[in-house]
Ligand SMILES: CC(=O)N[C@H]1[C@@H](OP(=O)(O)OP(=O)(O)OC[C@H]2O[C@@H](n3ccc(=O)[nH]c3=O)[C@H](O)[C@@H]2O)O[C@H](CO)[C@@H](O)[C@@H]1O[C@H](C)C(=O)N[C@@H](C)C(=O)N[C@H](CCC(=O)O)C(=O)O
């Protein structure tokens with residue numbers, strides 16, 4: 164909460180308020196003094212406006228926030244800061260609701276600091292861990308948050324999984340929301356006494372300043388390949404955005420993957436002054452010890468801040484590896500699938516260890532690690548059933564490749580469908596991928612939406628070389644049950660159910676029916692246990 168006097172002082176300090184505007188404002192205030200007028204919140208979204216809030220109205224890509232003025236006024240907005248002059252009709256509407264207006268043409272450039280000031284720099288009152296990378300942000304952030312929670316910390320998250328305390332995440336629009344939303348969320352986390360915030364930092368967020376004026380305790384980089392070139396233009400510009408986070412933002416610890424070329428570059432370029440500087444320490448992690456391309460490091464750096472994993476073993480139960488840290492080795496086993504998840508886990512472990520938790524306690528906390536819901540999620544063991552949200556040919560290929568590494572002596576079964584009213588070209592391609600990697604293919608419906616599910620299936624089947632060998636069942640629940648029946652009589656087999664991940668509905672003809680792949684699996688196994696028990 165701030166008073167109008169405080170807001171005016173901020174604007175005057177930054178020379179954003181003309182004396183004429185101030186005089187006009189005083190007239191509009193009437194008997195009320197700026198000291199007596201309380202402003203309870205600050206937002207740029209009319210849907211979040213509450214009585215006594217400030218509404219920051221800026222030009223967006225699709226619209227101007229003033230397009231939503233009526234709603235903001237209806238919700239009780241008290242002060243509007245806008246980057247454009249209001250139309251006479253808008254002015255009238257504001258006067259009718261006694262909402263004050265200040266027009267600041269350069270508002271966009273000042274909003275980040277205004278938000279940080281309004282919310283009393285919440286990032287300084289929390290320990291904020293920022294995680295970036297092309298892939299692995301969500302998984303690493305989730306493992307990190309789980310470890311911290313198991314260590315008795317109150318942990319909040321901002322990312323693809325949602326925003327909020329770890330056990331109460333609310334779905335958001337963006338991986339990293341805009342700068343006002345970030346500061347507002349952090350203020351909420353301070354209010355609920357969170358200790359740590361683990362946030363995903365997308366490349367858009369770095370480039371668009373969504374994390375401006377944030378104080379990070381730890382920054383981490385998973386890996387950099389290629390993505391979002393539509394936005395960044397070139398691979399070089401995309402990589403530059405990632406590097407910018409580590410170059411321009413202060414953090415006490417910076418954690419990088421030593422097997423990644425950008426991670427290596429950061430360590431080779433930055434570590435001498437960071438290591439000996441006052442404010443930052445580099446931590447490096449490497450799967451399978453491939454860090455020989457790092458220039459020789461001082462001995463204490465190697466022993467203190469390096470995490471390496473050796474002897475990686477992949478089994479239907481998960482990953483197992485030997486961890487070396489601070490001249491000690493440990494064997495770790497976690498129910499996660501995919502070698503890349505061992506890397507993500509190393510990143511999360513580095514973030515947590517960098518924050519001064521005792522090694523023994525951190526290793527004990529590993530028993531709490533579980534996969535992100537619907538992503539390579541083991542929903543049943545012996546036999547292993549995995550649920551994943553892969554719904555493109557590329558994602559399905561990556562998924563089946565990763566699972567085949569876990570299944571060297573066993574056979575792989577895959578069940579999937581394709582969503583309606585979306586890309587039709589991928590349908591036969593997904594069939595080809597499934598046939599290439601799996602021993603048995605089950606084809607069913609995904610979310611048919613407005614399309615005829617039978618026709619979608621036919622388009623998938625058209626991609627199969629041996630269609631007679633695939634099992635086709637239009638009803639997803641029956642298809643899963645039938646796959647489970649076959650799984651139970653096949654020795655050493657694993658079933659992966661792809662496409663819907665953690666979704667809790669199936670969308671058919673504009674209606675969403677409650678549906679969960681994991682629940683269907685659990686229900687089937689519960690029935691089997693009951694039958695055996697009788
Ligand atoms: C291109 C882009 O970055 N768009 C973002 C931008 O949208 P926009 O400028 O079009 O906003 P707008 O809809 O015109 O609205 C303008 C203003 O009106 C306000 N408004 C809007 C609607 C309303 O009912 N009331 C209201 O007050 C908005 O809060 C905003 O202040 O501002 C919105 C609010 O902050 C963002 O949600 C939106 O992200 C969209 C959804 C998006 O898809 N962004 C992508 C490019 C993105 O940022 N992705 C990254 C990486 C993802 C990853 O790889 O994981 C991310 O971090 O999410």
Ligand SMILES: Nc1ncnc2c1ncn2[C@@H]1O[C@H](COP(=O)(O)OP(=O)(O)OP(=O)(O)O)[C@@H](O)[C@H]1O
Pocket residue numbers: 296297298299300301302303323338385386503504506507538561562
């Ligand atoms: N460390 C990694 N290296 C390479 N690939 C990875 C890594 N971690 C995850 N992946 C792959 O990327 C996919 C997305 O993982 P995750 O959601 O953790 O990443 P993300 O960076 O948050 O991506 P997105 O923003 O698209 O969700 C996984 O399903 C897996 O196929």
